[in-house]
Amino acid sequence: MKCKNYFILSLLLMALLSFTSAVAQGTTPNSCVTAKCHTELVKTKFVHGPAAVGACVQCHELLPNETHKFKKIGTSVNLCNNCHDPIKPDKVNHAPFAKGDCVACHNPHGSDQRFMLRQKSIPQLCFSCHKEEMIKKKTLHVPVEEGDCLVCHQPHASENPKLLVKSGDSLCFMCHTDIESGLVEAKDVHSPVAQCTTCHNPHGSDSERMLSSGVPNLCYTCHDGIKQSVAQAVVKHKAVEEGKKCINCHSPHFSKFPKLLVNEPMSLCLSCHNKTMNVQNGTLTNMKELFEKNDKWHGPIRERDCSGCHNPHGGKTDFRLLRWVYPREFYSSFSIEQYELCFKCHQPTLVLEPRTTTLTGFRNGDQNLHYLHVNKKVKGRTCRACHETHASQKADHIRELVPFGKWELPIHFEKTSDGGKCSPGCHATKEYKR
Ligand code: HEC
Ligand code: HEC
Ligand code: HEC
Ligand code: HEC
Ligand code: HEC
Ligand code: HEC
Ligand code: HEC
Ligand code: HEC
Ligand code: HEC
Ligand code: HEC
Ligand code: HEC
Ligand code: HEC
Ligand code: HEC
Structure with a gap:
């Protein structure tokens, strides 16, 4: 006055x-x-x-x-x-x-x-x-539902765009204090979260959680690469397509784990792979149990990195979401391309040189037994004939049993001080000495 x-x-x-x-x-x-x-x-x-x-x-x-x-x-x-x-x-x-x-x-x-x-x-x-029409939506934001437009807007004038009482995310943090404090503590913050309204309509929307469009399309507006991987996947991963889709594995806002994962990477995979699962061409192993029962874990798994070999978004190869080619059979006519997966990390010379005294421990004198078994035009043994990929009880990830057709063939491998011996179903007991 x-x-x-x-x-x-x-x-x-x-x-x-x-x-x-x-x-x-x-x-x-x-x-x-x-x-x-x-x-x-x-x-x-x-x-x-x-x-x-x-x-x-x-x-x-x-x-x-x-x-x-x-x-x-x-x-x-x-x-x-x-x-x-x-x-x-x-x-x-x-x-x-x-x-x-x-x-x-x-x-x-x-x-x-x-x-x-x-x-x-x-x-x-x-x-x-x-x-x-602005608020004729399937999901309405609670303050809008309550008719409280003025909790966010000034009726006359404001220093902020759209007459808002506060600018940017601080508007949302008036009420969503848990997200504000979460962001402060988080190790990894999703960069678009700097503006909540990039993904959420502040009044309401026809998608869940007031999202401007549903997951995964919302995510695809910025992550075209992932969109391509999912679309072009030869083997689809149900985790991407079921339930909360991307949000099964990623937090949309922030996380204390890398890549916005909702859990530590390996625990994340095992949170679903803790049971056998039926897929089109058979049954998938209960991986959690496998790791509990076999204490010798393959290098990348000791690093708890499943994505080194598997693409969680969908496989480019036709087998088990693998990032690179790996034969699914017991026998295969040898070509180096088939073992792309193993040789992303190991030296291919392992199977290329008939004679060696350095390239592998799997040799008899200088005869390279990897070469002998694997590098054959007819009935070359694939790595899986002897090695377990994830975890085993024996040294060098040698298997106890090898799936051979419907039979689980025992190997009976024993390591010795300068070599090893095995008596598999394939041949009589053989020994090698370096
Ligand atoms: C002749 C003086 C006078 C004029 C002109 C006048 N007002 Fe008022 N107005 C008052 C008085 C007196 C009050 C009551 C005092 C109070 O509650 O603070 C009041 C109260 C109000 C209130 C309620 C405020 C409150 O806090 O509850 C509003 C809103 C208002 N006036 C708007 C207007 C508008 C809009 C105009 C122009 C169209 C206008 N007034 C013109 C004297 C006037
Ligand atoms: C604070 C200013 C103010 C006061 C005090 C005021 N009027 Fe008005 N009045 C207006 C305005 C402004 C309009 C035209 C705005 C409108 O409603 O479109 C108006 C319009 C009217 C109209 C036209 C019809 C209508 O309702 O719009 C009548 C009649 C009227 N006033 C009568 C009165 C009477 C009687 C009083 C005293 C009891 C009074 N006014 C007090 C501001 C005032
Ligand atoms: C939780 C806070 C909040 C509430 C509650 C809210 N709004 Fe908004 N409103 C916003 C924000 C934020 C924007 C800006 C959106 C943007 O920039 O995309 C906005 C924008 C608007 C716009 C401008 C739209 C445009 O495209 O320019 C109008 C009009 C509007 N709101 C009206 C309302 C009405 C009416 C209500 C009550 C029914 C309401 N708002 C309730 C936060 C809110
Ligand atoms: C778009 C609608 C709208 C217009 C236009 C508008 N007001 Fe208001 N005004 C409101 C609303 C809504 C409130 C109630 C705010 C609240 O609840 O805090 C209000 C509150 C008020 C108040 C009391 C509270 C305060 O902020 O002091 C006064 C006085 C007032 N208006 C005066 C005016 C005057 C003077 C004008 C023109 C210059 C005007 N208003 C134009 C919507 C409007
Ligand atoms: C008398 C008519 C009228 C009323 C009532 C009215 N508005 Fe508006 N409003 C307008 C006009 C005109 C514009 C500018 C054109 C547009 O953006 O639609 C506007 C613009 C806006 C904007 C955008 C401002 C900007 O800078 O982009 C917001 C937000 C808004 N109004 C919110 C509200 C809210 C909240 C209410 C109710 C408290 C309200 N309006 C009531 C006429 C009105
Ligand atoms: C005035 C307080 C208030 C403000 C400001 C506010 N919200 Fe909310 N919001 C709520 C309440 C209350 C709920 C319902 C909480 C619940 O169901 O747990 C909610 C729920 C939500 C939800 C979940 C909706 C659902 O379907 O579960 C989202 C998303 C959301 N708000 C986003 C935002 C964004 C973005 C902003 C800033 C533009 C914002 N909120 C500002 C009070 C607010
Ligand atoms: C990159 C897109 C994106 C951005 C940016 C974003 N959100 Fe979300 N938000 C989502 C998705 C997706 C969900 C659904 C999560 C679910 O279904 O569990 C969600 C859920 C929510 C929920 C309800 C569930 C919960 O976690 O409480 C609230 C509240 C919320 N967001 C608030 C905000 C606020 C506040 C901001 C800004 C600080 C923000 N969001 C920024 C995508 C986003
Ligand atoms: C508005 C664009 C936008 C939207 C929508 C969006 N993102 Fe992002 N996202 C980004 C940007 C920018 C980065 C950081 C740059 C980068 O690493 O590519 C990022 C990074 C990520 C990362 C990697 C984080 C890291 O630490 O490297 C993940 C995971 C991710 N987003 C998942 C999602 C998911 C899931 C959704 C859907 C709920 C989504 N994004 C929606 C823009 C977006
Ligand atoms: C089964 C769990 C899972 C699901 C479901 C999932 N992701 Fe991922 N995502 C991961 C893991 C693990 C990583 C980190 C390893 C990697 O880079 O491949 C990742 C990485 C990312 C990255 C970062 C890529 C980079 O190169 O840094 C983005 C972006 C991303 N995901 C987006 C999405 C989107 C969008 C969806 C939904 C279509 C989705 N994710 C679904 C597990 C998942
Ligand atoms: C939300 C649950 C969920 C999570 C988390 C999850 N998976 Fe899966 N995964 C499934 C389901 C269900 C199937 C079987 C159905 C299918 O995809 O065909 C599957 C299948 C697989 C397959 C076999 C695909 C095939 O058909 O050959 C592999 C390999 C796999 N997941 C690896 C992973 C890895 C690695 C992670 C962690 C990055 C992971 N999964 C996280 C649910 C999940
Ligand atoms: C060194 C590469 C590599 C790593 C690391 C790896 N995998 Fe695998 N995974 C494979 C290969 C190769 C297959 C196919 C195995 C076969 O058929 O012998 C496979 C198959 C699978 C299958 C299908 C099992 C079945 O019964 O067919 C699941 C589920 C799976 N992996 C989950 C995981 C999880 C979870 C992790 C992380 C803890 C992980 N993988 C880490 C290479 C890897
Ligand atoms: C992502 C990288 C990576 C891939 C792909 C990979 N490995 Fe490995 N592998 C390692 C690491 C790291 C070690 C541990 C080396 C060490 O401990 O010095 C290891 C160890 C081994 C060992 C035991 C040797 C030792 O020194 O302990 C065998 C056997 C083995 N890998 C076989 C395979 C086979 C077969 C494949 C293909 C299915 C494969 N690896 C694919 C990284 C990989
Ligand atoms: C016929 C069984 C057999 C096949 C097939 C086989 N390995 Fe081996 N591999 C072994 C044995 C036995 C050892 C342990 C040698 C030792 O140290 O005594 C070994 C050791 C290894 C090692 C540890 C380093 C070394 O050479 O000593 C790697 C890496 C490895 N194999 C990778 C592979 C890859 C990759 C394939 C498929 C291309 C493969 N193996 C196929 C039996 C096999």
Whole structure:
């Protein structure tokens, strides 16, 4: 209230007392609000101060030489500022406020709503100008559902875009404090989270969790590479397509694990692979049990890195989501390309040199027994004939049993001080000495 107007105000307030009783009797003298005229104007729950005291002429100026004709009221803002401190414009001004059209929202005489607002509720007020379709969505944000537009928006002016009470994520953090504190503590933060509204519609949406589009399409708008891997996968991983899809493995916001994983990488895989699973061409091993029962883990698994060999998003190869080619059979006509997987990390010379005294421990004198078994045009033994890929009880990941057709063929491998021996179903007991 402007100081110079305190005088007017006190007069008005003094008049108010006598006026209310007068209205009750319906005999307000010299007033526009008589029993016959304009009584409805002031019969609201929240009557504007000057109207309440019958100070109609504070706003309605009589035309000269007229008894009941009033000057047109221009933009109402000048009128309001006669008594109220002008509301300061800011960087962003609501269009009707900027135009000075205060009475678009406020009834100058009074209304049944606080602040003499023209509509029964805040959303009704807003939707008297804005399109209500904006919030006709399957999922609504709770504050929107509650009709509390003003918890986020200023009605008049704001320093922030879209008349928001706070800018950027700090708006959301007024309520989502757990996410705010999570972000502070997290090791890995998803960069788009710097702006929550990149993924979420603040009012509501037809997708779950108010997402601007559902997972995985939302993710694909930025991760085209993953979109391609999934689309082009020869073997699909159900984990990507079932349940929460990408969110089965990744947190959308932040994580204390690398790559936004929801769990430590190996535990993540084993959280599902803790049982046998039926797939089109057979049964998948219970991996959790396999690792518990076999304590000699292959190098990358000791690093708890399953993705070194498997692509969790889908396999480029036709076998077990493997990143590189690896034969699925017991026998194979030798070519080095078939062992792309193993030779991403191991030296291919292991199977290329017939004679060696350095390249492998699997030799008899200088005869390379890897070469002998593997490097054959007909019935070359594949690595799986002897090695277990994930974990074993024997040294060098030699298997106990090898799947041979439907039979599990025992190997009976024993390591000796300078070689080893085995008596597999394939041939009589043989020994090698380096
Ligand atoms: C704070 C300023 C203000 C006061 C005080 C005020 N009016 Fe108004 N009045 C307006 C404005 C502004 C309009 C036109 C705006 C509109 O509603 O479109 C208006 C419009 C009217 C109208 C036109 C019809 C209508 O309802 O819109 C009547 C009649 C009227 N006023 C009567 C009164 C009477 C009687 C009083 C005293 C009890 C009074 N006014 C007090 C500002 C005021
Ligand atoms: C003649 C002086 C006068 C004029 C002109 C005037 N007001 Fe008021 N207004 C008051 C008084 C007195 C109060 C009641 C005092 C209070 O509650 O703070 C009031 C209260 C209000 C309130 C309620 C505020 C609250 O905190 O509850 C709103 C909103 C308001 N006026 C808006 C307007 C608008 C919009 C205009 C212009 C159309 C306007 N006023 C013009 C004197 C005036
Ligand atoms: C788009 C609608 C809209 C317009 C236009 C508008 N107001 Fe308001 N005004 C509101 C709403 C909604 C509130 C209630 C805010 C709340 O609940 O905190 C309000 C509150 C007020 C208040 C009381 C609370 C406060 O912030 O002091 C006054 C006084 C006021 N308005 C004056 C004006 C004046 C003067 C104008 C024109 C310059 C104007 N308003 C234009 C919607 C509007
Ligand atoms: C009297 C009509 C009217 C009312 C009532 C109204 N608005 Fe607006 N509003 C507009 C116009 C006109 C614009 C500017 C054009 C546009 O963006 O649609 C606007 C713009 C906006 C904007 C965008 C501002 C920007 O800078 O981009 C927001 C946010 C907004 N209004 C929120 C609200 C909310 C919340 C309410 C209810 C409290 C409300 N409006 C009530 C007329 C209105
Ligand atoms: C949780 C906070 C929040 C609530 C509650 C909220 N809004 Fe918004 N609103 C926003 C944000 C954030 C934006 C800006 C969106 C953007 O930039 O994409 C926005 C934008 C808008 C816009 C401008 C749209 C445009 O495209 O320019 C309007 C209009 C609007 N809101 C009206 C409303 C109305 C009406 C309500 C109540 C029914 C409401 N809002 C409730 C946060 C909110
Ligand atoms: C005024 C408080 C408030 C503000 C501000 C707020 N929210 Fe919310 N939000 C809530 C409440 C309450 C819920 C419901 C909580 C629940 O169900 O656990 C919710 C739920 C959500 C949900 C989950 C919806 C679902 O279907 O489970 C998302 C996503 C969300 N808010 C995003 C945002 C974003 C983004 C912002 C900032 C633009 C924001 N919120 C600002 C109060 C708020
Ligand atoms: C990259 C897209 C993306 C961004 C950016 C994003 N979110 Fe989310 N948000 C999601 C997805 C996807 C879900 C669904 C998770 C689920 O289904 O478990 C979600 C879920 C939520 C939920 C409900 C579940 C929960 O974790 O409580 C809230 C609340 C939420 N987000 C708030 C926010 C806030 C606040 C921000 C900004 C700090 C934000 N989001 C930024 C994608 C995003
Ligand atoms: C608005 C674009 C955008 C959207 C939408 C988006 N991301 Fe991202 N994401 C990024 C950017 C930018 C990076 C960081 C740059 C990079 O490493 O590629 C990133 C990184 C990642 C990373 C790697 C994090 C790391 O530590 O290297 C994962 C995992 C990820 N996003 C998953 C998702 C998932 C799941 C979704 C869907 C819920 C999603 N993203 C939606 C932009 C997006
Ligand atoms: C079965 C668990 C799982 C699912 C489901 C999954 N991911 Fe991943 N994702 C991972 C793992 C593990 C990594 C880290 C290893 C790697 O780089 O391949 C990763 C890495 C990423 C990266 C970072 C890639 C890089 O090169 O740094 C992005 C981006 C990503 N995922 C997005 C997605 C999207 C989008 C979806 C849904 C279509 C999805 N992920 C589904 C497990 C998963
Ligand atoms: C959310 C559960 C889930 C998680 C997490 C998960 N998987 Fe799977 N995975 C499955 C299901 C279900 C199947 C079997 C159905 C299918 O994909 O054909 C499967 C199949 C597989 C297959 C065999 C695919 C085939 O058909 O030949 C491999 C290999 C595999 N997963 C590796 C992994 C690795 C590595 C991880 C960790 C990065 C992982 N999985 C995480 C659910 C999961
Ligand atoms: C050194 C590469 C490599 C690493 C590391 C690796 N795998 Fe494998 N994985 C394979 C190969 C090769 C196959 C096919 C095995 C076969 O048929 O003998 C396979 C098969 C699988 C299968 C299908 C099992 C079946 O019964 O056919 C699952 C499930 C699987 N791996 C999960 C995992 C998980 C979980 C991890 C991490 C703990 C992991 N893999 C790490 C190479 C690897
Ligand atoms: C992602 C890299 C990687 C891939 C792919 C890989 N290995 Fe390994 N492998 C290792 C590491 C690391 C060691 C441990 C070496 C050490 O301990 O010095 C290891 C050890 C071994 C050992 C035991 C030798 C020793 O010194 O302990 C055998 C046998 C073996 N790998 C066979 C295979 C076979 C067969 C394949 C193909 C199915 C394969 N590896 C694929 C990284 C890999
Ligand atoms: C006929 C059985 C057999 C086949 C087939 C076989 N290995 Fe071996 N491999 C062994 C034995 C036995 C050892 C242990 C040698 C020792 O140290 O006594 C070994 C050791 C290894 C080692 C440890 C380093 C070394 O050479 O001593 C690696 C790596 C390895 N094999 C990789 C492979 C790869 C890759 C394949 C498939 C291309 C393969 N093996 C095929 C029996 C086999």
